[in-house]
Amino acid sequence: MTLVGQSTPLIDWDWVGRNLDQIVDRTWQHLGLTAISVLLGLVISVGLAVVALRWRWTYPPITWVTGLLYTIPSLALFALLVPIVGLNATNAVIALTSYTLLIIIRNLVAGIDGVPASVMEAADGMGYTRQGRFWRMEVPLALPAIIAGLRIATVTTVGLVTVTAVLGLGGYGFFILRGLNTFFWTQILVGVVLSVVLATLLDVGFIWLERLLSPWARRGR
Amino acid sequence: MADDVMIRLENLRKVFPGSPRPAVDDLSMEIGRGECVTLIGPSGCGKTTTLKMINRIIEPTSGQITIDGRNAMSIPPHELRRSIGYVIQQIGLFPHRTIAQNIGTVPALLGWDDTRIYDRVEELVETVGLDPEMLGRYPSELSGGQQQRVGVARALAADPPVLLMDEPFGAVDPIVRKHLQAEFHQLQDDLGKTVVFVTHDVDEAIFLGNRMAILEMGGVLAQYDAPEKILAEPASPFVERFLGGERGLKRLALLPVKDAGLARGPFVDVTAGPDEARRVMEANSVDWLGLLDGDRLLGWVDGSRVGSSPLRELEPRPFLVTLDSEDSLRTALDAVVTGHARVAVVVDNGMYRGMLDLEAIAGEVTE
Amino acid sequence: MTVWEEVRAFLTDPATWSGPDSIPARLWEHLWISVVAVVIAAILVLPLAVWLGHIRRGSGVASTVVNIGRALPSFGILAISFLILVQLGAGVGEPWAVLVALIALAAPPLFTNTVTGIQSVEASTVEAARGMGLTGKEVLSRVEIPLSTPLVVEGLRIATVQVIATATLGALVAWGGLGRYIVDGFARQDMGRLIVGAVLVGLLAVLAELGLGALQRASAPKGARRGDIGNPAQRSTV
Ligand SMILES: Nc1ncnc2c1ncn2[C@@H]1O[C@H](COP(=O)(O)OP(=O)(O)O)[C@@H](O)[C@H]1O
Ligand SMILES: [Mg+2]
Helix, strand or coil, X not given: CECCCCCCECCCHXXXXXXHHHHHHHHHHHHHHHHHHHHHHHHHHHHHHHHHHHCHHHHHHHHHHHHHHHHCCHHHHHHHHHHHHCCCHHHHHHHHHHHHHHHHHHHHXXXXXXXXXXXXXXXXXXXXXXXXXXXXXXXXXHHHHXXXXXXXXXXXXXXXXXXXHHHCCCCCHHHHHHHHHHCCHHHHHXXXXXXXXXXXXXXXXXXXXXXXXXHHHCCCC | CHHHEEEEEEEEEECCCCCCCCCEEEEEEEEECCCEEEEECCXXXXXXXXXXXXXXXXXXXXXXEEECCEEHHHCCHHHHHHCEXXXXXXXXXXXXXXXXXXXXXXXXXXXXXXXXXXXXXXXXHHHCCCCHHHHHCCHHHCCHHHHHHHHHHHHHCCCCCEEEEECCCCCCCHHHHHHHHHHHHHHHHHHCCEEEEEECCHHHHHHHCCEEEEEECCCEEEEEECHHHHHXXXXXXXXXXXXXXXXXXXXXXXXXXXXXXCECCCEEECCCCHHHHHHHHHHCCCCEEEXXXXXXXXXXXXXXHECCECHHHCCCECCCCEECCCCEHHHHHHHHHHHCCCEEEEEECCEEEEEEEHHHHHHHHHC | CCHHHHHHHHHHCHHHCCCCCCHHXXXXXXXXXXXXXXXXXXXXXXXXXXXXXXXXXXHHHHHHHHHHHHHCCHHHHHHHHHXXXXXXXXXXXXXXXXXXXXXXXXXXXXXXXHXXXXXXXXXXHHHHHHHCCCCHXXXXXXXXXXXXXXXXXXXXXXXXXXXXXXXXXXXXXXXXXXXXXXHHHHHHCCHHHHHHHHHHHHHHHHHHHHHHHXXXXXXXXXXXXXXXXXXXXXXXXX
């Protein structure tokens, strides 16, 4: 297939070869934005989940607010942050982080809530202290749910990073936006394909991590 | 005598917040060292609450708990619990830990070193009759009965003097339950732990308890005594109703056949002559003859064949119903009734001990 | 100029209120394309989803759809859709590329929720209905569809909010809608335009979420209502 009116092929492998440096740079940018946002999201979510678990009444308002944040389209959130933090990486990280909160908090709370009452009672009966029970029972048993939350948050964030191209960042999204503005199909395809590949690799990575950290959850009878 | 009391409950009372009536009210009882006490009563009568107050999973509203001479309230709960084995109906194995790690939980909490824990775990697996191959598995890979054995092993791990069990066999199917009960009975004989065993199954309470404590709604102690005493003399109409309509049969379950008066019956040695054989049949007014070789049981022959040839040359037929002298009279009755046999012979390792018929068993019921 | 002054300046500009780049025009573009996309997606996938749910064969397909859907970035789908339609001869600035992308994004939540909804009707309920002599079609129309309505409406909510959010990105492929203000605001360093556009887009998405959330609760049979605003986490954000 060739571009209408032009004779450039759809994929210009030469361009890819000439721009490997740039592709590597954008890979790091994409990964960096994703990692910082998800890690920050995890830290904030753990804090909020601790609050929600200790004071149950705070859980509905916490999910309500993070749910509304999640609903605001990213382009709008980047724009709304401009007058506050400017047009930079901070802006992107704040917005991306805020999108991870709902998913991670829900999974943290559901994971801890999902620990069977009988396990908690047995742990008490065996003589665990409250702290011991939390770290040795509740956290490991919630791990599959927690990792599942991180997995969804990460894959979602990889997709969203592409939109930060409007802030001059974008990771692979930079190629997509540049390609759209210059009608250079190769760049669009490279941006989209690499972004999907990155999301899939991270997805598989999390599945592998979950198996590694909770072998007991997969070996059914 | 005080030294022989392992657990003493004095005026124990629990009122849950927001509940108008106490779940357990003014409960006082003593449980002897090495004794297995079964705690039984209708659902919601406070059995679980009572049990959980002993290891302070539930704090009493008022009253005293003394364990081995020490005030339970003066010991930090987690330390107290490490010295008390605890088994619950839902088992509550830790899904993320292997069977070996589950069993080694309390020793690990007590800071035993790894080899000591490992040795102990191996020993316990044998004690509760599990395949050592299972040690590396996770709980979800075991059947319900196996899981409950692990639950028992885990409770025994640090060799606690006291064992609390809350309907431990309630969730397994009836056949496995019977197995587990028999095994636990044997285990208790061997280990001599002080056990408080909650159940709502009267037969289980009778079978396992040295003494039975029957609770009424609101955690009021209705009767506390040996099962045969309670069955023979229920203290109140409530206890009588609770024990159900088969009190006589239940009591039979507690009596071994060896304690019943066994009859010699129409049995002769194979060396006896035909005259003696006929005389014995007549004396017992039956038309069959049991044959013995010394004390060894050979079988029986029809009366019509006596005299046709020497007893030694007749081919004896096996008895339909044979019992061990440790079997209960209830088993004997059941065997006779379902075996459509007139008599049950009691044999230990092939040696004849005597025989029972329906009338003899009925005599024990009315006694 | 402060941000507020810029916002005021934008709002008092007559071009903001009439003409092709006015708020009413942009809002209209944004709304019609969203509604049309959801309706077309529903027409395309609901029959298949209902059938797969009815024969109880859809859950595997549904979970695959969810996983693939998450890994594909909305922006990427939009860009690819633009690329393909331009290749096929569509003009730059026409809505077709955006419409196609929005349909593609609306389809998965409608599909998975419908399949799950129909399959979540308990087998014993279906069996009882059959036992009373209902035909397969009657089971579907009288039992499975009514009982799965809340989940289908939830799919509608998820799809609509996702479509409204993604339509914003349409401005990045040379189309209009409210996202135009944001993209132009960035390009022209026009803070007033940027903020007004962002607020309008945010409000529209939140209103759709809350409004359809209310519809979802109203569609639930009595006794099966849930307290919260639905579960936004089931869709991916844009
Ligand atoms: N945590 C609790 N809070 C309030 N009431 C309770 C609690 N646990 C038990 N109860 C009540 O106390 C009574 C006794 O319960 P329980 O000891 O569990 O009975 P059971 O004899 O069946 O084990 C019941 O009426 C029960 O509803
Ligand atoms: Mg109970």
